[in-house]
Amino acid sequence: MTHIDDLPVRDELRGKSPYGAPQLDVPVHLNTNENPYPLPEPLVERITERVREAARGLNRYPDRDAVELRTELAAYLRRTAGDLPLTVANVWAANGSNEVIQQLLQTFGGPGRTAIGFEPSYSMHNLIARGTSTGWISGPRNEDFTIDADAAARAITERRPDVVFITTPNNPTGTAVDAATVVRLYDAAQAARPSLVVVDEAYVEFSHHPSLLPLLAGRPNLVVSRTMSKAFGAAGLRLGYLAADPAVVDAVQLVRLPYHLSAVTQATALAALEHTDTLLGYVERLKTERDRLVTELRAMGFEVTESDANFVQFGVFEDAHRAWRTILDQGVLVRDNGVPGRLRVTAGTPSENDAFLDAVRKLTKEQSA
Structure with a gap:
């Protein structure tokens, strides 16, 4: 049987594995940061019409x-x-925020160029960089998973990347980045090369802090990327978008595939936007449930990272994979995504979260026995 490495694939792809979270047949899935609430029936009907x-x-x-x-x-x-002065000229859309990121790296990265991200962070930034032959630089984070502005600015100044990724709220940790830090890193990036700075706001609707979209004013090399997968409960739609200076929107069209967004995708997304208020109401429910998870986990003695997203990182475990397995044995799937000693759980419905918390209580009893 032929193996991938037997094929004439690019050297940087040899020995690698595709991105993906395991999907197992268990009652409760809290591992992929999906919105657990199905689309409301009036929206389903409107999607059907469109x-x-x-x-x-x-x-x-x-x-x-x-x-x-x-x-x-x-x-x-x-x-x-x-009420920002944004028009159609400032916005671009693609098949999920991952395609937005890919188009940005195809345009501003590529062979002989580099991108930096502050890890642990969204692993697809690194993977898409590799897929576009963009060199990857792993930037520093503090022990509490926040970004040290001084250390990050030094890394940008020394390494002079062509693209800078700042994820806020950060996946997988849930931590937010304040506007002052973004401005500091943007200024460092412009002094070093200048470079494109991408603020990934996939989870911003769940945040305690406002969007960083106002920072676009006067910063032509700043991009804010978004998705409809999380807050809009439309992970199956695959619709991501960015806001930026019109010149950036023009630039990514140099690499986009012809007719990359199907008529069905566009119709479905437009229907969802008609029901924004209802969908954002679900976001408020999830924020309440996320905060409940934080409170309950801390009450059990876990170290919980401050979260501005729809998920919570918790630990610290001597063997995180074993803890993941114990929770799974109770019928609840969470994410073991490689952060040492920690797991990540997505905020689900109240009953799903109850099942998770019961599973964790059993885990703590086993660990203390």
Whole structure:
């Protein structure tokens, strides 16, 4: 049987494994940061209406530039982030925030160029960098998983990356980055090369802190990326987007594939945006449940990282994988994503969170026995 390494693949792909979280047949899945609430029936009906309308024209290519969708995304950002002067020219959309990141690295990274991220952080930044032949630099974090602005700025000054990733709230830790730190790192990046700075706000709707979108003003090399997978409960839709200076939007179109967003995807996303208020109501429920998880885990004696996302990192375990296995044996799947001594749990429905907390209580009893 032929193995991948027997093929003439690029050297940097040899011996690597594809990204993915294990999906096991258990009652409670809290490992992939999905929104646990199904889309409300009125939205399902509206999606059906819009998709039916789009289906009548599937013999034609979709709107290559997704103008209506980008216009509505800009309106959403204006309404939820302080009435910013954002228009369709400032917004770009793609198949999930991962494709947005890929397009940015294809445009501003690539062979002979480098990107830096402050790890542990979203592993796809590193993986997409590798896939685009962009060199990867692992930047420093503090022991509490926050970013040390001085150390990070020094790393940028010394290594002079072409792309800088700042994830806030950070995945997998849940920690947020304040505006002053982002400005400090942006200024360091512009002095060093200048470089593109990408603020990944995939979980910002769950945050205690406001979006960093206002920082775009006067910073043409700053990008804020978002997704509809989390707050909009639309992980299956695969719709990500960015906000930036119009020149950045023009630049990524140099590498985008023709008609990359299908008519069905655009129709579904537009329907979801019509129900923003309802979907953000689910976000408020999840924020309450996240905070409950933090309180309960700390009451059990766990060290819990401050979280501004829809998940919680907790520990510290002598053997995190063994702890993961014990929780799994109780029918609850959480994430063991390689942060030493720690696991990550997604905030689910109240009953799902109850099942998780019961499983953890059993774990603590076993550990203390």
